[in-house]
Amino acid sequence: MSDRPTLTALNRFPVKSCRGESLRTATIEPWGLHGDRRWMLVDDDGETVTAREHPRLLLVAVSITEAGLHLHHPDLGDLDVLDIQAPAPATVPVSVFGGAPFPATPAGAAAAAWFGELLAVRVRLVHVADPTRRPVNPAFSRPGDCAAFQDGYPVTLASEDSLAALNGWIATGPRAAEGPLPMIRFRPNLVVSGAAPFAEDGWRRVGIGAAEFRVAKGCARCAIPTTDHGTAARGHEPTLSLARHRRFDGKVWFATNLIPDTPGATVRVGDPLQVLEAEPVPNGPRR
Numbered sequence: 001m002s003d004r005p006t007l008t009a010l011n012r013f014p015v016k017s018c019r020g021e022s023l024r025t026a027t028i029e030p031w032g033l034h035g036d037r038r039w040m041l042v043d044d045d046g047e048t049v050t051a052r053e054h055p056r057l058l059l060v061a062v063s064i065t066e067a068g069l070h071l072h073h074p075d076l077g078d079l080d081v082l083d084i085q086a087p088a089p090a091t092v093p094v095s096v097f098g099g100a101p102f103p104a105t106p107a108g109a110a111a112a113a114w115f116g117e118l119l120a121v122r123v124r125l126v127h128v129a130d131p132t133r134r135p136v137n138p139a140f141s142r143p144g145d146c147a148a149f150q151d152g153y154p155v156t157l158a159s160e161d162s163l164a165a166l167n168g169w170i171a172t173g174p175r176a177a178e179g180p181l182p183m184i185r186f187r188p189n190l191v192v193s194g195a196a197p198f199a200e201d202g203w204r205r206v207g208i209g210a211a212e213f214r215v216a217k218g219c220a221r222c223a224i225p226t227t228d229h230g231t232a233a234r235g236h237e238p239t240l241s242l243a244r245h246r247r248f249d250g251k252v253w254f255a256t257n258l259i260p261d262t263p264g265a266t267v268r269v270g271d272p273l274q275v276l277e278a279e280p281v282p283n284g285p286r287r
Protein backbone atom coordinates (compact mmCIF):
# COMPACT_ATOMS: atom_id res chain seq x y z
CA MET A 1 0.00 0.00 0.00
CA SER A 2 0.99 3.59 -0.61
CA ASP A 3 2.25 5.71 2.27
CA ARG A 4 0.08 8.53 0.93
CA PRO A 5 -3.56 7.58 0.62
CA THR A 6 -5.71 9.67 -1.72
CA LEU A 7 -9.16 11.20 -1.39
CA THR A 8 -11.27 9.32 -3.94
CA ALA A 9 -14.81 10.54 -3.18
CA LEU A 10 -16.67 13.35 -1.42
CA ASN A 11 -20.28 13.07 -0.27
CA ARG A 12 -22.67 15.36 1.49
CA PHE A 13 -26.12 14.45 2.77
CA PRO A 14 -28.24 17.62 2.96
CA VAL A 15 -31.12 15.89 4.77
CA LYS A 16 -30.18 13.38 7.47
CA SER A 17 -31.04 9.80 6.37
CA CYS A 18 -31.91 10.78 2.79
CA ARG A 19 -29.74 10.27 -0.29
CA GLY A 20 -26.62 12.34 -0.72
CA GLU A 21 -24.79 14.28 -3.38
CA SER A 22 -21.42 13.31 -4.85
CA LEU A 23 -19.04 16.28 -5.03
CA ARG A 24 -15.69 17.04 -6.60
CA THR A 25 -14.81 19.79 -4.12
CA ALA A 26 -16.15 20.78 -0.70
CA THR A 27 -15.56 23.55 1.81
CA ILE A 28 -14.94 22.41 5.37
CA GLU A 29 -16.92 24.23 8.05
CA PRO A 30 -16.51 23.80 11.81
CA TRP A 31 -19.65 21.60 11.85
CA GLY A 32 -18.87 19.53 8.74
CA LEU A 33 -18.83 19.76 4.96
CA HIS A 34 -20.73 22.77 3.64
CA GLY A 35 -24.38 21.76 3.35
CA ASP A 36 -24.00 18.40 5.06
CA ARG A 37 -26.86 17.29 7.33
CA ARG A 38 -28.19 20.78 7.95
CA TRP A 39 -31.75 19.39 7.70
CA MET A 40 -33.44 16.46 9.40
CA LEU A 41 -36.85 15.06 10.25
CA VAL A 42 -38.22 15.15 13.78
CA ASP A 43 -41.34 13.83 15.50
CA ASP A 44 -43.80 15.82 17.61
CA ASP A 45 -41.36 15.73 20.52
CA GLY A 46 -38.50 17.14 18.44
CA GLU A 47 -36.59 13.83 18.41
CA THR A 48 -34.72 12.60 15.33
CA VAL A 49 -36.56 10.48 12.76
CA THR A 50 -34.12 8.45 10.64
CA ALA A 51 -33.79 5.55 8.23
CA ARG A 52 -33.12 3.27 11.18
CA GLU A 53 -36.87 3.09 11.71
CA HIS A 54 -37.96 4.33 8.27
CA PRO A 55 -35.69 2.88 5.56
CA ARG A 56 -37.81 4.47 2.80
CA LEU A 57 -36.05 7.75 3.58
CA LEU A 58 -33.03 6.33 1.74
CA LEU A 59 -35.07 6.53 -1.49
CA VAL A 60 -35.48 10.31 -1.23
CA ALA A 61 -33.06 12.09 -3.57
CA VAL A 62 -31.95 15.51 -2.35
CA SER A 63 -30.02 18.29 -4.03
CA ILE A 64 -29.09 21.73 -2.75
CA THR A 65 -30.32 24.50 -5.05
CA GLU A 66 -29.91 28.27 -5.05
CA ALA A 67 -33.38 28.53 -3.50
CA GLY A 68 -33.01 25.75 -0.93
CA LEU A 69 -33.62 22.02 -1.44
CA HIS A 70 -35.05 19.89 -4.22
CA LEU A 71 -36.55 16.57 -3.09
CA HIS A 72 -37.63 13.64 -5.25
CA HIS A 73 -39.20 10.28 -4.43
CA PRO A 74 -40.36 7.85 -7.14
CA ASP A 75 -43.84 7.56 -5.59
CA LEU A 76 -44.37 11.16 -4.45
CA GLY A 77 -42.70 13.17 -7.19
CA ASP A 78 -40.86 16.42 -6.51
CA LEU A 79 -40.91 19.06 -3.81
CA ASP A 80 -38.93 22.27 -3.55
CA VAL A 81 -38.17 23.55 -0.06
CA LEU A 82 -37.16 27.18 0.25
CA ASP A 83 -34.09 27.94 2.31
CA ILE A 84 -34.73 29.52 5.67
CA GLN A 85 -34.47 33.26 5.09
CA ALA A 86 -33.86 36.04 7.59
CA PRO A 87 -35.76 36.96 9.61
CA ALA A 88 -36.20 33.24 10.24
CA PRO A 89 -39.40 31.84 11.75
CA ALA A 90 -39.45 30.89 15.40
CA THR A 91 -37.21 27.97 16.30
CA VAL A 92 -38.21 24.76 18.07
CA PRO A 93 -36.05 22.58 20.35
CA VAL A 94 -34.86 19.36 18.73
CA SER A 95 -32.65 16.50 19.85
CA VAL A 96 -30.40 13.98 18.08
CA PHE A 97 -30.82 10.55 19.68
CA GLY A 98 -31.78 11.89 23.06
CA GLY A 99 -28.99 14.46 23.31
CA ALA A 100 -29.33 17.92 24.80
CA PRO A 101 -31.98 19.99 22.95
CA PHE A 102 -30.86 22.78 20.64
CA PRO A 103 -32.76 25.13 18.29
CA ALA A 104 -33.92 24.30 14.76
CA THR A 105 -36.21 26.04 12.30
CA PRO A 106 -39.25 24.21 10.82
CA ALA A 107 -39.42 24.18 7.02
CA GLY A 108 -43.19 24.49 6.86
CA ALA A 109 -46.41 22.58 6.30
CA ALA A 110 -45.75 21.43 2.71
CA ALA A 111 -42.55 19.59 3.64
CA ALA A 112 -44.20 18.08 6.73
CA ALA A 113 -47.08 16.79 4.64
CA TRP A 114 -44.80 15.37 1.91
CA PHE A 115 -42.64 13.41 4.35
CA GLY A 116 -45.68 12.47 6.43
CA GLU A 117 -47.27 10.85 3.38
CA LEU A 118 -44.04 8.97 2.67
CA LEU A 119 -43.60 7.61 6.20
CA ALA A 120 -47.25 7.45 7.34
CA VAL A 121 -46.31 9.22 10.59
CA ARG A 122 -46.36 12.85 11.72
CA VAL A 123 -42.98 14.47 11.11
CA ARG A 124 -41.49 17.90 10.52
CA LEU A 125 -38.50 18.87 8.39
CA VAL A 126 -36.24 21.23 10.31
CA HIS A 127 -33.07 23.21 9.58
CA VAL A 128 -30.34 23.63 12.18
CA ALA A 129 -30.49 27.25 13.24
CA ASP A 130 -27.03 27.48 14.79
CA PRO A 131 -24.68 24.46 14.71
CA THR A 132 -22.48 26.03 17.39
CA ARG A 133 -25.32 25.32 19.83
CA ARG A 134 -24.69 21.57 19.53
CA PRO A 135 -21.36 20.62 21.13
CA VAL A 136 -19.94 17.16 20.51
CA ASN A 137 -19.01 14.62 23.16
CA PRO A 138 -16.39 16.30 25.38
CA ALA A 139 -14.65 12.97 25.96
CA PHE A 140 -13.44 13.05 22.35
CA SER A 141 -13.33 16.76 21.54
CA ARG A 142 -12.21 20.21 22.61
CA PRO A 143 -14.27 23.17 23.84
CA GLY A 144 -15.97 24.82 20.87
CA ASP A 145 -16.19 21.68 18.72
CA CYS A 146 -19.70 21.31 17.32
CA ALA A 147 -21.81 19.41 14.79
CA ALA A 148 -24.96 19.95 12.76
CA PHE A 149 -27.35 16.97 12.49
CA GLN A 150 -24.63 14.32 12.08
CA ASP A 151 -24.95 11.39 14.48
CA GLY A 152 -22.18 12.63 16.72
CA TYR A 153 -19.24 14.28 14.94
CA PRO A 154 -18.85 16.69 12.01
CA VAL A 155 -17.15 14.49 9.39
CA THR A 156 -16.97 10.76 8.65
CA LEU A 157 -14.07 9.17 6.77
CA ALA A 158 -14.05 5.64 5.32
CA SER A 159 -11.41 3.61 3.50
CA GLU A 160 -11.89 1.71 0.24
CA ASP A 161 -9.21 -0.71 1.42
CA SER A 162 -11.13 -1.45 4.61
CA LEU A 163 -14.31 -1.97 2.57
CA ALA A 164 -12.45 -4.42 0.31
CA ALA A 165 -11.42 -6.40 3.39
CA LEU A 166 -14.97 -6.36 4.70
CA ASN A 167 -16.33 -7.53 1.35
CA GLY A 168 -13.80 -10.36 1.46
CA TRP A 169 -15.21 -11.45 4.83
CA ILE A 170 -18.75 -11.28 3.45
CA ALA A 171 -17.75 -13.38 0.43
CA THR A 172 -16.62 -16.23 2.68
CA GLY A 173 -19.52 -15.97 5.13
CA PRO A 174 -23.03 -17.44 5.28
CA ARG A 175 -24.58 -14.38 3.58
CA ALA A 176 -22.16 -14.16 0.67
CA ALA A 177 -25.02 -13.46 -1.73
CA GLU A 178 -25.56 -10.08 -0.04
CA GLY A 179 -22.12 -8.82 -1.08
CA PRO A 180 -20.14 -7.09 -2.24
CA LEU A 181 -21.46 -3.93 -0.62
CA PRO A 182 -20.97 -0.43 -2.06
CA MET A 183 -19.40 2.31 0.04
CA ILE A 184 -22.62 4.34 0.06
CA ARG A 185 -24.04 1.88 2.61
CA PHE A 186 -21.81 3.63 5.20
CA ARG A 187 -22.67 7.20 4.09
CA PRO A 188 -19.17 8.69 4.58
CA ASN A 189 -18.27 12.28 3.75
CA LEU A 190 -14.67 11.45 2.82
CA VAL A 191 -13.53 8.28 1.09
CA VAL A 192 -9.83 7.45 0.80
CA SER A 193 -7.83 4.73 -0.89
CA GLY A 194 -4.24 3.55 -0.61
CA ALA A 195 -3.81 2.64 3.06
CA ALA A 196 -3.70 -0.75 4.73
CA PRO A 197 -7.14 -2.07 5.69
CA PHE A 198 -8.30 -0.46 8.93
CA ALA A 199 -5.16 1.64 9.22
CA GLU A 200 -7.56 4.48 10.07
CA ASP A 201 -8.06 2.87 13.49
CA GLY A 202 -4.68 4.27 14.52
CA TRP A 203 -4.85 7.70 12.90
CA ARG A 204 -5.10 10.60 15.33
CA ARG A 205 -4.58 13.61 13.05
CA VAL A 206 -4.75 13.73 9.26
CA GLY A 207 -4.32 16.31 6.54
CA ILE A 208 -6.26 16.21 3.27
CA GLY A 209 -5.17 18.86 0.83
CA ALA A 210 -5.18 22.11 2.79
CA ALA A 211 -7.50 20.79 5.51
CA GLU A 212 -6.50 19.21 8.80
CA PHE A 213 -8.65 17.07 11.06
CA ARG A 214 -8.47 15.44 14.46
CA VAL A 215 -9.66 11.85 14.55
CA ALA A 216 -12.22 11.72 17.35
CA LYS A 217 -13.20 8.05 17.49
CA GLY A 218 -14.34 5.12 15.38
CA CYS A 219 -17.89 4.73 14.05
CA ALA A 220 -20.17 2.22 15.72
CA ARG A 221 -22.64 1.09 13.06
CA CYS A 222 -26.43 0.89 13.25
CA ALA A 223 -28.91 -0.87 10.94
CA ILE A 224 -28.62 1.61 8.07
CA PRO A 225 -25.62 -0.13 6.40
CA THR A 226 -27.73 -3.29 6.15
CA THR A 227 -30.22 -1.40 3.96
CA ASP A 228 -30.10 -1.44 0.15
CA HIS A 229 -30.10 2.22 -0.91
CA GLY A 230 -31.80 1.34 -4.18
CA THR A 231 -34.74 -0.64 -2.76
CA ALA A 232 -34.81 0.12 1.01
CA ALA A 233 -34.78 -3.66 1.62
CA ARG A 234 -32.89 -4.67 4.75
CA GLY A 235 -30.48 -7.63 4.98
CA HIS A 236 -27.92 -9.06 7.38
CA GLU A 237 -24.66 -7.67 6.01
CA PRO A 238 -22.38 -5.96 6.88
CA THR A 239 -23.44 -6.38 10.51
CA LEU A 240 -22.96 -10.15 10.43
CA SER A 241 -19.36 -9.99 9.16
CA LEU A 242 -18.45 -6.99 11.26
CA ALA A 243 -19.68 -8.88 14.31
CA ARG A 244 -17.24 -11.69 13.49
CA HIS A 245 -14.23 -9.46 12.85
CA ARG A 246 -14.89 -5.93 14.19
CA ARG A 247 -16.94 -6.37 17.36
CA PHE A 248 -15.69 -4.35 20.33
CA ASP A 249 -17.57 -3.24 23.46
CA GLY A 250 -20.71 -4.95 22.18
CA LYS A 251 -20.82 -2.87 18.98
CA VAL A 252 -19.61 -3.27 15.39
CA TRP A 253 -17.26 -0.70 13.88
CA PHE A 254 -16.46 0.66 10.43
CA ALA A 255 -14.99 4.08 9.41
CA THR A 256 -13.93 6.90 11.70
CA ASN A 257 -15.12 10.32 12.87
CA LEU A 258 -13.20 13.55 12.27
CA ILE A 259 -13.29 17.06 13.72
CA PRO A 260 -12.08 19.92 11.46
CA ASP A 261 -9.17 22.05 12.63
CA THR A 262 -9.01 24.31 9.55
CA PRO A 263 -12.49 25.72 8.88
CA GLY A 264 -12.73 27.36 5.47
CA ALA A 265 -10.27 24.98 3.82
CA THR A 266 -11.30 23.29 0.59
CA VAL A 267 -10.80 19.60 -0.15
CA ARG A 268 -10.88 18.07 -3.62
CA VAL A 269 -11.14 14.55 -4.98
CA GLY A 270 -7.55 13.55 -5.76
CA ASP A 271 -6.04 15.36 -2.77
CA PRO A 272 -3.42 13.29 -0.91
CA LEU A 273 -4.07 12.30 2.68
CA GLN A 274 -1.17 12.72 5.08
CA VAL A 275 -1.19 10.98 8.44
CA LEU A 276 0.05 13.69 10.79
CA GLU A 277 -0.19 11.66 13.98
CA ALA A 278 -0.87 7.98 14.66
CA GLU A 279 -0.55 5.40 17.42
CA PRO A 280 -0.62 1.61 17.62
CA VAL A 281 -4.10 0.11 17.91
CA PRO A 282 -3.90 -3.44 19.27
CA ASN A 283 -7.59 -3.54 20.16
CA GLY A 284 -9.47 -1.87 17.31
CA PRO A 285 -10.64 1.74 16.89
CA ARG A 286 -10.77 4.38 19.56
CA ARG A 287 -14.21 4.11 21.16
